[in-house]
Amino acid sequence: MSLPLIRVHWLNESRAFRVLFLLEQLKLDYEIVSYRRDENFRAPEEELKKIHPLGRAPMIELEDRTTGEKKVLVESGYIFQYILSHFDTDGILKNNDPEMAEKIQYYLHYVEGSLQPPLMMELIFSMARKAPIPFPISYVVSMVTGKISSEFSAGEVKNQIDYLESEIGKNQGFLVGGKLSGADILISYPLMYVFDLGLAHKEDYPNISKFLEDLSTLDSYASAKRKVNALGSDY
Template sequence: MIRLHHVPFSRSFRVLWLLEELGLDFEVVPYDIRDGSLRGAFQELSPAGRVPALEIGGQVLFESGAIHEYLCETYSEAGLGRDPGTPQRARYLEALHFAETMAGCIEQLNIQHVFLRDPTQASPTVIKLVTARLAGTLRAMERMLEGQEYLLADGFSAADTMMGFNLFAAPYYVHLDAYPGLMAYRGRISARPAYSRARARDGEQTFYTRDFYPVPASGP
């Protein structure tokens, strides 16, 4: 049994999507990010109390990047990883882990805009700086995609399931209209059958209450 511990519309969607791309049978165990269920016993699976956590082969893995590398090596016949010594290996690893640079910006903005119990504690200066940094990662991703359909020149890979998910969260903070390459890429990945199956199993997100969160005014 493969069991994915999952919060809808969170980093764990990356693993949910990859499992579908690999065609594996698995169970999804859902959690709510607000109800305290990621504390206590769950921390025996993921010490920081964060999803994803993946039970597989009698062990538990956490950290979505590590899970991606493990799954792609374990099910290498699917061709979603890039083996050492192959031409795209360096770019694959680069894209796989650049996903967390972008996701870190999204996480900080989530905290500032959405998860502070007292909204007055949010810092307009921090929001402005992190929003600019997020926009910078989007520009970098746009350049990575120039002249190709996916993040690697030789086709779709697990780097796309890691990085691609960010493009469904980033638009809450940065409009994607200025990035036509990213818009086209997002359309391609969302049209994949495995993506559609994963989204059907994802569940409804409950933390974004607006379509867009602008940078607040920092002064008069």
């Protein structure tokens, strides 16, 4: 039975890059439907809501090549879980050990459930502090966001990064079982953002730093990167 047509609804500067990375690693054919953020860094919700009511990217549209019937996948962790379950027929990113396979599933939920929320808060705070707001309002914004960051989100990001630094060190440079899995690809983007936002420094986290460097040398990563560069974006 032939695989469905895979269509990636991709948004620039979003977590959608990881989906391309995943599909490239599995050597799956797919199409990209490109969307651009507006001047306020917002996604074009009206266009995206035509695909799914939530209007969020990334989204995967699967179209049966015979019947034309379509299925839409949303939420990054679920997208990864579905693709790995249905399309990784050669076990490229799976682990045959049941305990290790279960741990991969854990990380597919962990990335969006534990790591991403405080990181997203820090991103929003960073954008708020850089916004063209007149003084003294800008001072108040900086003071409030700085207070929330110092008492919650920044500390929580450090807690998560310390945990991952240890886990990668225990698993021969990967998250699970000393080999590349879908969890590594899913977690790559938020870990890159931690360093890009200056929430952590690479010299303090050598395991994570090498982990990201090793991922960036993969042919699948380079191929996904070329495709988004052709669309006029870094990610």
